[in-house]
Amino acid sequence: MSLNRRDFLKLTGLVASSAALASCSPSIFQRVAGASPLSAWTPLPGADFLALGRLTFGPRPEERAYFVQHGLQAWVEEQLAYEAIDDFFCDLRLKPFDTLRMRAHELADLSDKIFDDLDRQTVPNELRHATLLRQVYSRRQLFEVMTEFWSDHFNIATDKGNCFYLKTVDDREVIRKHALGSFRDLLWASAHSPAMLVYLDNQVNVKGAPNENYARELMELHSLGVHGGYSQQDVMELARALTGWTVKEHFWTGDFSFDDGQHDTGEKYVLGMRIPANGQAEAESVVEALAQHPSTAQFIAAKLARRFLADPSPAEIVRRAADAFTRTHGDIRAVLRVVLLDGLPLAQPRYKRPVHFVVSALRMLGADTDAGPAVQNYLMRMGQLAFNWPTPDGYPDRDAAWQGNLMPRWQFAFALVRGELENTNLDLPGLRDISGAHDLPGVISALASLLLGAPLPPTQRDEWIASVRAAGADEDETLAVLTGGILASPAFQWR
Amino acid sequence: MTITLSRHSFIQSSTLFAGAALAPMWPAWMPRLAFAPEKLTPRGDVLVVVFLRGAADMLNVVVPHGEDAYYTLRPTLGIPRPDDKNIKAEERALDLDGFFGFHPALRLLLPIWQEKQLAIIHACGAPDESRSHFKSMELMERGVDDEKGPASGWIGRHLATLNTGNRSPLRAVGMGTLPQRSLSGSVPVSALRSIADFHLGGDARAVAQMRSVLDTIYAADTLGQETLGIMDILQKLDPSTNPQPPKIQYPDSEFGLALKQTAMLIKAEVGLEVSAIDLGGWDTHFAQGGSTGLMSNLLADLAAGLAAFHADIAGHLDHITVVTMSEFGRRAAENGSLGTDHGHGSMMMVLGGHVQGGRVHGNWPGLREGQLIGPGDLAVTTDYRDVLGEICLKRLNNPALGEIFPGHQPVARGVVT
Numbered sequence: 017m018s019l020n021r022r023d024f025l026k027l028t029g030l031v032a033s034s035a036a037l038a039s040c041s042p043s044i045f046q047r048v049a050g051a052s053p054l055s056a057w058t059p060l061p062g063a064d065f066l067a068l069g070r071l072t073f074g075p076r077p078e079e080r081a082y083f084v085q086h087g088l089q090a091w092v093e094e095q096l097a098y099e100a101i102d103d104f105f106c107d108l109r110l111k112p113f114d115t116l117r118m119r120a121h122e123l124a125d126l127s128d129k130i131f132d133d134l135d136r137q138t139v140p141n142e143l144r145h146a147t148l149l150r151q152v153y154s155r156r157q158l159f160e161v162m163t164e165f166w167s168d169h170f171n172i173a174t175d176k177g178n179c180f181y182l183k184t185v186d187d188r189e190v191i192r193k194h195a196l197g198s199f200r201d202l203l204w205a206s207a208h209s210p211a212m213l214v215y216l217d218n219q220v221n222v223k224g225a226p227n228e229n230y231a232r233e234l235m236e237l238h239s240l241g242v243h244g245g246y247s248q249q250d251v252m253e254l255a256r257a258l259t260g261w262t263v264k265e266h267f268w269t270g271d272f273s274f275d276d277g278q279h280d281t282g283e284k285y286v287l288g289m290r291i292p293a294n295g296q297a298e299a300e301s302v303v304e305a306l307a308q309h310p311s312t313a314q315f316i317a318a319k320l321a322r323r324f325l326a327d328p329s330p331a332e333i334v335r336r337a338a339d340a341f342t343r344t345h346g347d348i349r350a351v352l353r354v355v356l357l358d359g360l361p362l363a364q365p366r367y368k369r370p371v372h373f374v375v376s377a378l379r380m381l382g383a384d385t386d387a388g389p390a391v392q393n394y395l396m397r398m399g400q401l402a403f404n405w406p407t408p409d410g411y412p413d414r415d416a417a418w419q420g421n422l423m424p425r426w427q428f429a430f431a432l433v434r435g436e437l438e439n440t441n442l443d444l445p446g447l448r449d450i451s452g453a454h455d456l457p458g459v460i461s462a463l464a465s466l467l468l469g470a471p472l473p474p475t476q477r478d479e480w481i482a483s484v485r486a487a488g489a490d491e492d493e494t495l496a497v498l499t500g501g502i503l504a505s506p507a508f509q510w511r
Numbered sequence: 512m513t514i515t516l517s518r519h520s521f522i523q524s525s526t527l528f529a530g531a532a533l534a535p536m537w538p539a540w541m542p543r544l545a546f547a548p549e550k551l552t553p554r555g556d557v558l559v560v561v562f563l564r565g566a567a568d569m570l571n572v573v574v575p576h577g578e579d580a581y582y583t584l585r586p587t588l589g590i591p592r593p594d595d596k597n598i599k600a601e602e603r604a605l606d607l608d609g610f611f612g613f614h615p616a617l618r619l620l621l622p623i624w625q626e627k628q629l630a631i632i633h634a635c636g637a638p639d640e641s642r643s644h645f646k647s648m649e650l651m652e653r654g655v656d657d658e659k660g661p662a663s664g665w666i667g668r669h670l671a672t673l674n675t676g677n678r679s680p681l682r683a684v685g686m687g688t689l690p691q692r693s694l695s696g697s698v699p700v701s702a703l704r705s706i707a708d709f710h711l712g713g714d715a716r717a718v719a720q721m722r723s724v725l726d727t728i729y730a731a732d733t734l735g736q737e738t739l740g741i742m743d744i745l746q747k748l749d750p751s752t753n754p755q756p757p758k759i760q761y762p763d764s765e766f767g768l769a770l771k772q773t774a775m776l777i778k779a780e781v782g783l784e785v786s787a788i789d790l791g792g793w794d795t796h797f798a799q800g801g802s803t804g805l806m807s808n809l810l811a812d813l814a815a816g817l818a819a820f821h822a823d824i825a826g827h828l829d830h831i832t833v834v835t836m837s838e839f840g841r842r843a844a845e846n847g848s849l850g851t852d853h854g855h856g857s858m859m860m861v862l863g864g865h866v867q868g869g870r871v872h873g874n875w876p877g878l879r880e881g882q883l884i885g886p887g888d889l890a891v892t893t894d895y896r897d898v899l900g901e902i903c904l905k906r907l908n909n910p911a912l913g914e915i916f917p918g919h920q921p922v923a924r925g926v927v928t
Contacts, residue, residue, distance in 0.1 A: 217796040217848060225847025229796040232642070232853070242646045248886055251642075397704060399688030406791050407565065409645050412689070420690035421702040422738045423709055430711065430721050480727055487723040488716060497717075501724035506732050 054382045054446050057466045058084055065469030067360045069511035070324045071095065072157035074376020077466065079157070092356050095158035096196060096349045106153040115142045115184055120210060120270025123181035139181045140174040144402045147187075148387035148395075151375045162195040162348070164371065165323055167403070168410030170206045170238060172215045174403045178263075182211035182270055183403055199316060199346030200307035203238060207303050208272045210263040216408060219262040221255060223280035231255035233408045235306065244311030246287060253284045257291055257299040313341035320355050323413055326364035333359040365510045367415035370398035372511060373425055377432060377503050378440070380467055381447065386439040394431075397424040422509075429503035433496045444496055456491060457481060460498050468507045551676040555907035556832045556863065557777055559770075559786045559820075560666065560693065562652075563813070563837040565794035566644060568806060568851050569858035570843060570878075570889065572617070573631050573871070577610035580878040584844040584887075588801050588851070590614055602802035607631075611871050615802050616810035619818035623862060627869035628821070628828065630926050634856040634876050635893035636839055640885060642853035644794065647838035652693035654896060654916045665896075665915050666785055667696020669903055672911035679782025680740035686769035691787040699737045706772050709745045744781050759823045762815040766790045770820040777827055784907075790816075793837060796850040817862060828864035832906045832927065835860040836895060843878050843887050856889030859898050865906060865928045872926055897921045 057077035068075040194202035216230035231254040260279030317337035321329035451462035461471040591598040593606040604612030654665030729735025761767035841851035876890035900921025
């Protein structure tokens with residue numbers, strides 16, 4: 017189900033006109049001097065608020081200000097050159113997570129408790145933890161958004177075999193390494209990724225009786241798409257070419273390995289190409305061909321446009337993005353420039369997936385969080401714990417898939433404002449002070465502007481306040497429960 | 512009297528509400544008999560749809576032990592014949608009719624089969640031969656032949672075309688964190704993972720404040736209204752105040768919880784018409800095991816869950832139909848990694864009080880060369896929509912099969928009465 021923009025506004029009762037925004041007291045948005053971690057927020061035209069909701073996991077007040085000052089194009093270019101963005105404070109928070117930097121055999125050793133059962137929790141939990149910290153704190157927001165996108169595209173569930181520790185390597189060496197690089201390199205790295213080979217059973221794909229699992233998903237999900245023009249015969253032939261692609265079990269445990277002895281040396285035909293016997297290079301030549309295939313360009317372009325713009329994705333933008341993909345041999349930045357710079361004006365509201373819902377609440381309100389079990393538990397109940405989607409298609413990107421599970425979102429919203437999340441803190445008095453408003457209605461309006469992009473119409477705002485007052489809330493409770501109410505509201509479920 | 516909910520369920524609900532610590536009030540969503548709107552259809556069975564995600568290897572679930580080819584194709588994974596004296600008895604297939612047998616992990620389903628409350632339809636499935644999980648699941652949940660069909664789900668269209676006058680927010684639920692695609696449509700459907708967790712936390716004062724803001728904010732939003740309505744109903748069903756009879760043992764799994772909660776909702780008469788449940792993990796390309804192992808554990812969960820559910824709702828079985836399905840079957844021959852690759856023909860089970868049970872329905876196409884299709888897969892001889900269509904028509908009182916399954920004319924196979 018997709019909403020058009022007018023329905024979206026009707027749904028929320030918001031009037032996101034620039035006139036309404038302009039009527040806000042300028043003092044609300046004045047930056048407060050001093051060492052407060054919070055900063056004031058500026059009014060934002062609806063289109064900018066919507067764009068920022070795609071380029072980030074929910075904009076922090078200072079990001080809003082920066083966006084207004086520099087504009088979409090400069091913002092996108094700066095974010096695409098992510099290596100140049102100083103991320104010191106985020107890196108600092110990641111410091112304790114040693115496993116993020118370890119090689120596969122070190123992670124295997126760490127997990128092997130010798131006298132006890134294998135520890136299958138520590139390593140993947142650190143990865144989940146770090147992932148959420150980065151989503152909340154990294155200033156390289158577009159990079160994090162794309163990291164999540166590719167983590168779905170090349171989905172790996174950590175509870176499959178040794179993926180519990182191999183995914184950490186895949187996350188570092190495949191997804192994050194190439195998230196804004198070349199799709200060809202990304203596909204190539206994923207194909208050689210031990211976590212992927214284990215997840216899709218290629219580590220046991222041997223000559224004589226091949227295992228088709230990875231071969232199929234490599235074409236169906238990772239490159240061509242289910243309508244991309246491959247056949248069951250192609251799946252079987254590619255599976256033969258991939259025989260012997262496996263993972264080391266001794267010495268450098270968990271590294272990629274090509275087992276000559278298990279490789280089917282016969283000739284193969286994949287997608288109309290004759291693949292002469294050539295060991296590991298056979299499947300590599302297919303990976304090259306898949307990365308260059310027009311169906312792949314189309315599939316990736318459409319998927320990106322859907323994630324960033326609208327579902328269904330706008331056909332003309334997809335066509336141009338696919339052209340850019342082909343012209344640049346899969347330069348992800350070039351494709352994103354088309355999707356974002358040309359496409360964002362066409363963007364339609366999209367329902368926030370749970371990670372976006374949670375992270376946007378934390379970021380926009382400037383909450384301090386350890387991204388630990390309290391928050392992770394809510395993500396699990398909302399249905400989007402990282403690296404926990406069992407099937408290789410990744411977490412769904414259809415709005416309708418997520419719309420029927422409001423309860424844990426409401427619970428999270430109120431737990432956050434009521435200070436019930438362990439090691440996650442919200443400075444509501446600080447937000448009230450920084451809003452610059454002199455009374456409760458003013459603060460609520462300012463918070464709505466922060467969280468929903470526009471202040472609430474006064475009649476609606478007063479109705480909300482009255483309803484909470486009627487339930488016996490004092491001034492502080494009213495502020496808390498209404499902030500929770502804004503987070504729980506239909507409008508905040510959309511980005 | 513214009514019947515809007517059956518006399519039976521009304522009487523049951525009054526006694527049940529009186530007995531338990533549940534509010535004896537007439538819930539607002541229940542149709543008032545005095546003001547019954549026109550053209551209402553009496554409610555049929557509660558439908559429970561169990562989707563085995565990942566393409567379950569049905570040849571090892573209901574084993575064609577009478578077929579020599581089966582053992583040739585599966586030298587290591589094949590489930591031994593029921594009379595194979597070289598194998599321990601608990602590892603052999605459990606004979607059903609001299610030709611088919613249950614996997615030994617389905618032992619708990621045997622009594623239900625013998626009571627003729629469980630039917631099997633073998634070699635059934637969809638026409639789609641993509642062998643893609645995601646395309647097949649999507650088409651099957653939408654109940655369509657190809658992507659051009661309606662985007663809503665077949666259950667969603669069933670709900671939309673059958674006006675039972677039931678406005679319960681629990682008319683249909685998707686057990687888990689995401690509502691199933693099959694449920695999507697014009698009738699709002701919520702996901703329900705845990706009844707025990709479905710409440711706002713805090714003391715009475717805090718709950719009242721949160722509740723009042725939610726009531727205000729969601730006043731005009733159907734999904735939000737539904738969630739609030741469910742919260743109200745479930746509050747009265749808190750399992751800690753409504754304990755299960757101790758003799759019924761659900762497996763300690765998400766699947767067990769989903770069935771247990773479905774039974775709770777049925778027994779509490781809160782308007783449940785459809786419960787959709789997923790059980791995943793069936794994509795067994797590697798080390799699926801035979802009589803024991805990975806898949807055997809999944810089957811044990813399936814059987815223990817269904818058997819507990821069957822016992823739990825024994826008094827309601829006349830008004831319940833459970834169906835299990837999966838997106839397709841797996842290759843007849845095992846692969847080189849002690850698993851099976853994607854195939855075609857699958858199997859469905861139907862359990863209930865009006866099932867032509869104790870029988871394997873459908874034509875068996877055989878496993879010999881020339882009988883298998885494509886890369887060596889079981890053929891489909893019964894369209895899955897024939898089974899679901901017959902259930903809609905006979906058990907759910909819904910004749911709108913043309914809307915539920917557009918482009919397919921279901922043929923009744925005599926699976927239910």
